């Protein structure tokens with residue numbers, strides 16, 4: 397149920413018209429519009445999202461050490477293999493995908509736990 401609500405929310409807020417964030421190539425704006433609902437505004441998902449969908453923490457050191465623009469761009473284009481993260485290939489332009497990938501890499505790391 398939680399998962400379908402999240403997906404409904406996503407469809408309602410993003411659509412497939414390459415008009416997310418008004419087509420902006422500001423990575424922060426694209427992140428806020430397309431990613432923050434699941435990943436959290438700063439890249440760390442809420443406990444509820446982490447539990448419901450297994451959303452990854454983009455501020456964790458485990459992610460930071462292997463994160464590259466190419467990795468994030470591939471994830472955004474293809475979504476996750478378990479389909480819990482959708483593909484954004486139809487929803488975002490290539491410049492938007494590059495911008496949001498670069499933005500993800502600038503998210504401050506979470507304090508060590």
Ligand code: HEC
Nearest residue numbers: 430431434449450451452459468471472476480481484496
């Ligand atoms: C519907 C919720 C949802 C949205 C929206 C979403 N993601 Fe995700 N994301 C996930 C989930 C769930 C995973 C973990 C998938 C898995 O288990 O393989 C994930 C994984 C990732 C990963 C892989 C992290 C790793 O450990 O390799 C990256 C990078 C990522 N997301 C970036 C983004 C970006 C950038 C956006 C916006 C363009 C975005 N996500 C939008 C749910 C979402």
